[in-house]
Amino acid sequence: MNSLLAHVDHVIGAAGGSPLYLIGAEHLAGVFALVVLPIGAFVIRRRGTPDLAPLQWLLAGLLAASAAIHAGLAIGSDHGAGLSVLFVVDAVLLGLVTRRVLNGSPAGRLGVAVLVGSIGAYWMSALRGEAPDQVGLATKLIEILALAIVVRPAPNQSRLRSVAGSIAIVTFALGTATSSWIGAFRASAAEPGAIAGHHVDAGSVAPPGTIFPEVPLRDATPAERAAANNMVEAARIALARYADPAVAAADGYHVTGLAGIDFHASNPAYEHDERVLDPAHPETLVYAVAPDGRPVLMGAMFLMPKIGSPGPTIGGPLTVWHAHQHVCFSLTPPALAGLLSPLGACPIGTIDVPLTPEMIHIWIVPGAPEPFGDLDEAWKRAYLRAIASRS
Amino acid sequence: MDTNRRHADELLDVARVLLLLQGAVLVATTIEALIWSLVFPGAAGAPFLMSGAAAVLILVASARVRAGRSWSRRIVYVVETVILTGLVIDLALAVAITSHVPPIVALLTRFVLPLSVIGLLRQSTRAKVAPARVSPLEAAP
Numbered sequence A: 001m002n003s004l005l006a007h008v009d010h011v012i013g014a015a016g017g018s019p020l021y022l023i024g025a026e027h028l029a030g031v032f033a034l035v036v037l038p039i040g041a042f043v044i045r046r047r048g049t050p051d052l053a054p055l056q057w058l059l060a061g062l063l064a065a066s067a068a069i070h071a072g073l074a075i076g077s078d079h080g081a082g083l084s085v086l087f088v089v090d091a092v093l094l095g096l097v098t099r100r101v102l103n104g105s106p107a108g109r110l111g112v113a114v115l116v117g118s119i120g121a122y123w124m125s126a127l128r129g130e131a132p133d134q135v136g137l138a139t140k141l142i143e144i145l146a147l148a149i150v151v152r153p154a155p156n157q158s159r160l161r162s163v164a165g166s167i168a169i170v171t172f173a174l175g176t177a178t179s180s181w182i183g184a185f186r187a188s189a190a191e192p193g194a195i196a197g198h199h200v201d202a203g204s205v206a207p208p209g210t211i212f213p214e215v216p217l218r219d220a221t222p223a224e225r226a227a228a229n230n231m232v233e234a235a236r237i238a239l240a241r242y243a244d245p246a247v248a249a250a251d252g253y254h255v256t257g258l259a260g261i262d263f264h265a266s267n268p269a270y271e272h273d274e275r276v277l278d279p280a281h282p283e284t285l286v287y288a289v290a291p292d293g294r295p296v297l298m299g300a301m302f303l304m305p306k307i308g309s310p311g312p313t314i315g316g317p318l319t320v321w322h323a324h325q326h327v328c329f330s331l332t333p334p335a336l337a338g339l340l341s342p343l344g345a346c347p348i349g350t351i352d353v354p355l356t357p358e359m360i361h362i363w364i365v366p367g368a369p370e371p372f373g374d375l376d377e378a379w380k381r382a383y384l385r386a387i388a389s390r391s
Numbered sequence B: 001m002d003t004n005r006r007h008a009d010e011l012l013d014v015a016r017v018l019l020l021l022q023g024a025v026l027v028a029t030t031i032e033a034l035i036w037s038l039v040f041p042g043a044a045g046a047p048f049l050m051s052g053a054a055a056v057l058i059l060v061a062s063a064r065v066r067a068g069r070s071w072s073r074r075i076v077y078v079v080e081t082v083i084l085t086g087l088v089i090d091l092a093l094a095v096a097i098t099s100h101v102p103p104i105v106a107l108l109t110r111f112v113l114p115l116s117v118i119g120l121l122r123q124s125t126r127a128k129v130a131p132a133r134v135s136p137l138e139a140a141p
Helices: A002-012 A025-047 A054-076 A081-102 A108-127 A134-150 A159-190 A222-243 A245-250 A377-390 B002-036 B046-064 B070-098 B104-129
Strands: A263-266 A284-289 A295-303 A323-331 A334-339 A350-355 A359-363
Touching (some): A054 A081, A108 A134, A134 A159, A159 B002, A159 B046, A334 B002, A350 B070
Antiparallel strands (some): A284 A295, A295 A359
């Protein structure tokens, strides 16, 4: 159990998982800065509690929380003095609006401008490839909620304005989710020499939904290369019989609905047979359908029997296993349904699977540029076209 | 009685704003389900429809919930219960598998928000029906 937990910590740590679902170390100061809120509340209470409606109290609390987080981020930021100054300016402006609300005045246009500016700056940062994390996302949700209060129409104002306000809030939530997805995927792609799908080098950022264990920064030894090549060759021989999906179906693989160029046909019986990296009994076969409609066996995916068990890296840095995190899984019917949203939810009717067992792909098609990990999409399509043209 | 009514309305104001944010999150989740359905077949169908229905119900409730409208409260209670049930399952899975709780934002949008909305709606109902406290001076003939 201890080794399992140690490995889970290992793959969940900063080296393995996407920052989208984590708290970045440089953002911790923002979280710690929230301790000023109870102190502020105590001071306000000592001076005499202002007579405010619950909604105004909530607004003041949200603005103060965002101001405190931004002040903390200014201290913890390692992106240069310019960004720290911007965080300080944001914190000061949010503090001014908080004071205004506590004095019983409306947040007004200043409030709208500061909140929209703060949310917009986050979008820009994410769209430029800054990896979003939980502190940033929580802060934006706080600000969107504050904005919802600020733009809320007075009781005597038109319904049109109320609808416009609601549309604005939905748009801000959508924009935050969209920019966060883009930022998370761009950050993973932007790391130098890092990720191409399921390949990773040490120190890189994982894309959302994928966890990589730390990879040694070295070349494979001759023995590791030989072991990796032997594994691919053994898989090629053992899996040749599954070129016909009917044979695979007879052995328990789920080939029904075979379509696309990355069809994973799993075999539930092999998922719990305790066999590890057995080339004759892969847990999943991977097929692609050629342009002429012919199914082509591309390779196999091997799955560890237990979550948290590290896969055997027989080829050293050539054979890097990966796991998936925060995968949304539909129960109606059972199927993959996406990844956990930056806004914290899987679609209703699905569950958030926090971590899967480790897995590795082995490609048996002749000439595959990479026998392990991801198979290049363009290469795959060209290969399938060539197969179709030969027939 | 007016004081209680005002307090109930003020609590409903807070609930409406929270419902609006929750509706916005559900709209985002629905659109994400639609996009994921291009990659994963499981996102199409029931998850997309249920998320979309929850988004519409919560957004309608955010505009319509009133002190005297029990139907809007009931709808909110049902949707919030579904969301909270989902979170409990995810929480149990996360703790059992990784010994970690789900990410903070998930706890905010799927635990703090629904629980706050339920609490506010219940409090507003209680505040509305509670007898007004009258000071002895006001009660004197």
